[in-house]
Amino acid sequence: xxxxxxxxxxxxxxxxxxxxxxxxPAGGAGSTGASPPAPACGTPPTxxxxxxxxxxxxxxxSGTLQGLQNDFDVYSWNSFIALNWPVSASGAVxxxxxxxxxxxxxxxxxxxSESSDIFLAGGAPPPPFGQHTPPPAACQNLYTPGMRxxxxxxxxxxxxxxxxxxxxxxxxxxxxxxxxxxxxNENMFDTIVGYQLYNQQGQQAYASAGNSVQFLCGSNPTSxxxxxxxxAAWKVLGKGDNPGRFHKVQALVYTPxxxxxxxxxxxxxxxxxxxxxxxxxxxAPQWIWSSFEQVDNAPDQGQVEPAGSHFxxxxxxxxxxxxxxxxxxxxxxxxxxxxxxxxxxxxPIAPSTAQLxxxxxxxxxxxxxASVWQYYELISTQxxxxxxxxxxxxxxxxxxxxxxxxxxxxETDGNPAPQFLANATLETYIQxxxxxxxxxxxxxxHAATATTGDTADFTYLLERAESVIAPPPxxxxxxxxx
Amino acid sequence: xxDAARMESFIGLSQALTGISRSVLAPDLDPIDLKSTYLxxxxxxxxxxxxxxxxxxxxxxxQQGLSDEQIxxxxxxxxxxxxxxxxxxxxxxxxxRSIMKMWLLGSWYMPTLPGQAEDLSGTxxxxxxxxxxxxWTIAQAHPMGYSELSFGYWATPSPPLPxxxxxxxxxxxxxxxxxxxxxxxxxxxxx
Numbered sequence: 001x002x003x004x005x006x007x008x009x010x011x012x013x014x015x016x017x018x019x020x021x022x023x024x025p026a027g028g029a030g031s032t033g034a035s036p037p038a039p040a041c042g043t044p045p046t047x048x049x050x051x052x053x054x055x056x057x058x059x060x061x062s063g064t065l066q067g068l069q070n071d072f073d074v075y076s077w078n079s080f081i082a083l084n085w086p087v088s089a090s091g092a093v094x095x096x097x098x099x100x101x102x103x104x105x106x107x108x109x110x111x112x113s114e115s116s117d118i119f120l121a122g123g124a125p126p127p128p129f130g131q132h133t134p135p136p137a138a139c140q141n142l143y144t145p146g147m148r149x150x151x152x153x154x155x156x157x158x159x160x161x162x163x164x165x166x167x168x169x170x171x172x173x174x175x176x177x178x179x180x181x182x183x184x185n186e187n188m189f190d191t192i193v194g195y196q197l198y199n200q201q202g203q204q205a206y207a208s209a210g211n212s213v214q215f216l217c218g219s220n221p222t223s224x225x226x227x228x229x230x231x232a233a234w235k236v237l238g239k240g241d242n243p244g245r246f247h248k249v250q251a252l253v254y255t256p257x258x259x260x261x262x263x264x265x266x267x268x269x270x271x272x273x274x275x276x277x278x279x280x281x282x283x284a285p286q287w288i289w290s291s292f293e294q295v296d297n298a299p300d301q302g303q304v305e306p307a308g309s310h311f312x313x314x315x316x317x318x319x320x321x322x323x324x325x326x327x328x329x330x331x332x333x334x335x336x337x338x339x340x341x342x343x344x345x346x347x348p349i350a351p352s353t354a355q356l357x358x359x360x361x362x363x364x365x366x367x368x369x370a371s372v373w374q375y376y377e378l379i380s381t382q383x384x385x386x387x388x389x390x391x392x393x394x395x396x397x398x399x400x401x402x403x404x405x406x407x408x409x410x411e412t413d414g415n416p417a418p419q420f421l422a423n424a425t426l427e428t429y430i431q432x433x434x435x436x437x438x439x440x441x442x443x444x445x446h447a448a449t450a451t452t453g454d455t456a457d458f459t460y461l462l463e464r465a466e467s468v469i470a471p472p473p474x475x476x477x478x479x480x481x482x
Numbered sequence: 483x484x485d486a487a488r489m490e491s492f493i494g495l496s497q498a499l500t501g502i503s504r505s506v507l508a509p510d511l512d513p514i515d516l517k518s519t520y521l522x523x524x525x526x527x528x529x530x531x532x533x534x535x536x537x538x539x540x541x542x543x544x545q546q547g548l549s550d551e552q553i554x555x556x557x558x559x560x561x562x563x564x565x566x567x568x569x570x571x572x573x574x575x576x577x578x579r580s581i582m583k584m585w586l587l588g589s590w591y592m593p594t595l596p597g598q599a600e601d602l603s604g605t606x607x608x609x610x611x612x613x614x615x616x617x618w619t620i621a622q623a624h625p626m627g628y629s630e631l632s633f634g635y636w637a638t639p640s641p642p643l644p645x646x647x648x649x650x651x652x653x654x655x656x657x658x659x660x661x662x663x664x665x666x667x668x669x670x671x672x673x
Contacts, residue, residue, distance in 0.1 A: 065511050385511035406638035412630040417513035419610075435609050436628050447633050455632045 040187075040225040041218060048077045048360050050367065052085040052093050052108075056218040056225060057281035058288060058383070065385070065417060066352065072381040073353050076290035077360045079277050083109045083230065084247070084373060091130060100364055100371025104247055109230040109277075112183035116151060118192060119464035123199025129189045139252045139265035148251035150234060150270065152180040167429050168326025169333065171341045172312055174238040177333040178425060179253060179270065181232050182461065188227035191215050192462075195401065200451045200467045207452040211401040212408050214457050217394035218281040224397060226280050229459065233274030233425035240310055245375040246271030246294060255333045264334060273297055273312055274425035275376075278441070280458070285393035286384040286414040287458050289441035291423045295375050298343040298424045313343035313424065326429055343424050346431035350418075353378055382421040382441045384414025393457075408455065416442040483534060491537040492521045498540065498550040499557070499582045502616060503646030507585065516614050520584050523607050527590055528577055536574055554578075572596065588615030620647060 044055030058075040062068050086094045086105035093108060117133050118126045127133060134140070135149040143149070170178040184192070196202025197213065206213070218226030236253065237243055249270050257263040274297070277290040298314045299305050301323075305316045315321065321342035328339070349357070357377045364374040388411045395402050402408070422431040422439035432438035442458070449455055450462040483491070493508045496517075500507070508517045524533050536557075543553045557578045560571030576593030583591045588611035589604035606612050613628050622640040629635065643649060 063510070065513065068511070385509075385513055409632045409635040409638050410641040411632055415509075415511075415513060415630075417511065419513050433609075435613050446630075449633050453634070455634060 041223055043220040044075055044078045046071070046074065048074055048081070048356065048363055050081060050098055050363060051078065052082050052095050052099075054082040054108075054225060054228075055079050056223055057220045057283050059220065060283065068383070068385075069350070069381070069417060070352055070356070072288060072290075072383045073356050073378060075288065076277070076292075076378050076381040077356060079279065079290055080275070080292055080376070080378070081360075081364075081373075083107060083228075083277060087111055098367045100367050100373040103244070103368060103370045104372045106249075107247070109183055109185075109228075109232075110148075110249070112185050112230065113189050115182040115184070115461055115464060118184070118189065118198050119461065119466065120198070121466060123201065123466045123468035126189075126193060126198055129186050135252060136254050136256075136263065136265065138263045139254055142252055142265060142267050148249050149254055149265075150179040150181055150251045151254045151256070152182075167427075169331050170233075170313065170343075170425060170428050171327050171338050172235045172238075173240060173315060173340045174236070175337045175340060176236040176238065177255075177338075178273065179234045179236075180426070181234070183230045183232075184461070185225065185228040185230075187216055187225050188229065191227065197450070197462055197465065199465050203450045203452050203462065203465055206401070207404075207450070207454050209401075210403050212404045212454065212457075213450060213462065214393055214395050214402040215280050215459075216397055217285060217390060218279055219394075226282075228280075229276075229278045229461075231274075231276040231278070231426065232272055233423070234270040235273050235312055237269045237271045241271060241312070243269070243271065244370060245296060245372060246273075247372050247376075248272075272376075274423045276423060276426060276441075278445075278458070280394075282390040282394050283387060284383050284414075285388040285390055286416070286442050286446070289382040289421065291379040291381075291421055291426075291441070292376050293379055293423060293425060295377050298345050300348045301344040301346050303344075311343075313341055313428075315340060315342060318342060324429055324431060341428065343428055345424050347418075347420060347422065347433065349377065349379055353380055379423055380418055380421050382416050382418060384442060385417050386412065386414045388412075388414060404454070413442050413446040416440060483537065488534070488537060489517065489521060491541055492524075493517060494544065495537060495540040495553075495557075495578075496520075496581060496585055498553040499578055500585050500616070501550070501554075501648055502585070506616070506619075506644060506646040514610050514614060516611060519608060519611060520581075523584065523590055524577075524581065527580075528593065532573075532577065535569060536577055539569075539574060584611075586615060586617045586620075588612045616647075619644065 040054065041056035042053040043057075044053075044059045045051075046059055046061055055075050055078050058072055060068055060071050062071055081099055084105075084107040085099050086097045086101070087108055088094050091111040097105070099105065111130050113126065113129055114132065117131070120126060120133060132149070135143045136151070139149055172178060192198055195206050195211075197206060215227035216224065218224060234249070234251075235241075237246060237248065250267065251270050253266050253268045253270070255264045271294070273294045275292045277292075278287050279290075280287045294312065296310060297312050299309075299311065307316070309316055323342050323344050324346070325341075327341060360378070361374040364371045392407055393402070393411070420433050420438050420440050424431070427439035430437070430439045436443070445458040445460070448458055448460045448463070451465050456462040493504050496507050497504045521533075539557065540553060543556055548556065558575050560575055572595060573593065576595055580591050580593045583589065583604070584607065587604065589606050591604045592601040594600045613625050618624050620643070622643065624630070631641070
């Protein structure tokens with residue numbers, strides 16, 4: 001069985017990323033331009049830096065577990081800063097404006113395509129990258145082009161009307177449901193669209209040709225950005241919340257119809273409470289998983305809180321509240337005043353990560369003392385200590401798809417470090433340290449499949465693909481049945 | 483013995499007893515860190531003095547230039563000459579067997595002296611120890627419901643054993659084809 005040392009893995013990753021070809025989706029931001037594109041990403045510095053340059057991959061400088069964890073945590077912070085860099089109204093990165101310079105700012109990852117823009121009813125082709133589909137009918141009176149619409153209520157909610165609330169909703173201290181969204185970068189979008197993986201027939205054709213879903217990998221040597229997913233959790237800002245401590249959006253919050261209640265759409269101010277960044281890279285084909293939270297979410301388990309402390313998902317005065325348990329049914333986001341979820345962080349942030357968080361907060365504060373970004377913290381970065389071979393799992397940009405093989409199926413999850421990682425807003429109810437039960441980004445996503453039942457390269461998004469609606473049969477010209 | 487030296491000796495002793503390389507027992511990047519769990523279990527079960535004595539025995543044998551196989555044989559089948567005062571080689575052999583079971587099965591079995599009823603119940607040390615028991619790896623299998631491989635792996639042959647787990651190369655059994663004269667009649671006697 002393959003066991004690749006980190007130094008060897010990085011060398012192989014460089015070689016794999018240097019391949020070329022013409023058949024598949026090209027990598028990076030230059031896939032449609034004729035002139036040489038500016039690099040979509042860069043080799044990240046070895047310290048936290050205020051830069052709009054997305055790290056192509058980790059910059060591993062250590063050979064020890066703790067040293068590499070620090071390298072990955074630095075990578076995570078540099079990714080967070082770059083992906084939350086200010087963008088203009090047109091969606092372009094504003095290199096002349098620093099993150100948080102104006103307190104808050106619209107961000108890079110929010111200009112990407114949202115999952116609901118890609119996997120459409122009837123398996124229809126998605127609009128071009130970054131463009132959105134029309135909102136639900138209930139939102140259309142309030143909608144203006146460019147406005148955000150947030151629909152997802154449960155983390156594993158596929159769509160409003162499909163198998164909702166597998167892990168239960170998360171209710172904040174004001175009785176409001178937390179909302180979620182997933183966006184993908186252009187590189188990942190191009191692969192999904194280029195191979196027509198956005199509907200079931202496209203996935204079937206791709207699999208029938210012997211192909212395995214493998215997204216492009218970020219690479220430092222070739223400045224290829226690779227596939228990135230961002231998964232955000234939002235709360236409706238209200239009583240007790242300090243808006244100056246949140247990245248905010250004005251969004252249409254859509255609540256699907258439920259028993260005896262019509263669907264609703266309300267324009268509200270949302271504050272970001274959680275952000276996952278998942279990035280497939282040549283040194284980590286099992287992806288790098290960075291998890292951030294707003295600092296006021298929840299205390300550590302067993303932590304004694306001073307009187308008057310305010311948390312988004314914890315009430316210090318509620319002594320008998322069940323901790324980290326989904327609210328009682330029925331679950332319906334339309335019902336106001338629902339019991340709040342009492343959340344505690346089961347695995348505390350590691351001291352080395354907490355130290356980096358302080359460094360990052362000071363750096364962000366130096367831009368503007370009122371920067372909202374200083375109120376976010378890295379929970380941890382999960383990465384494979386035994387990375388898969390990039391030569392097998394990273395298709396060359398523009399090259400042919402990766403073919404199915406036993407080597408792909410026999411690849412392990414890479415023995416992730418840390419073993420467990422849970423975001424209090426995204427994996428609230430599966431925190432802990434029991435294998436196969438407690439949250440581990442890599443272990444869980446390793447089991448992701450497409451609608452064909454084939455592995456889906458660590459993303460569950462492909463399960464959302466619908467079947468193409470067959471056109472109605474043509475009228476018979478034979479005179480009908482005999 | 484310092485903590486680092488204790489751990490180093492424990493890994494060396496474990497490698498000698500199991501025949502499995504330290505790269506498997508204690509990989510350089512080891513987020514689960516079963517070696518620490520197991521050394522702690524040993525301390526809790528037989529006590530730090532007995533653990534230290536066993537580790538010191540390994541160090542002494544290693545310094546004599548013995549191979550891993552010779553060390554294992556010496557510990558598991560103690561020689562007859564009388565041991566130093568306070569040392570019970572038979573008890574140490576039983577402890578060594580418990581260490582082997584710990585690595586292979588992820589469970590602790592109380593050391594059993596000759597003549598005693600063997601501890602067959604065992605105690606699973608932890609969830610990680612259960613899934614990390616090397617018997618699963620050696621059998622190219624996995625605990626029920628817990629596989630590190632990708633979805634659909636069951637449709638392909640198992641991956642080869644990891645480097646560091648020795649594969650016993652035994653010649654295939656020779657098939658002796660009986661000659662026609664000695665071959666018994668397949669159909670029995672027919673009239």
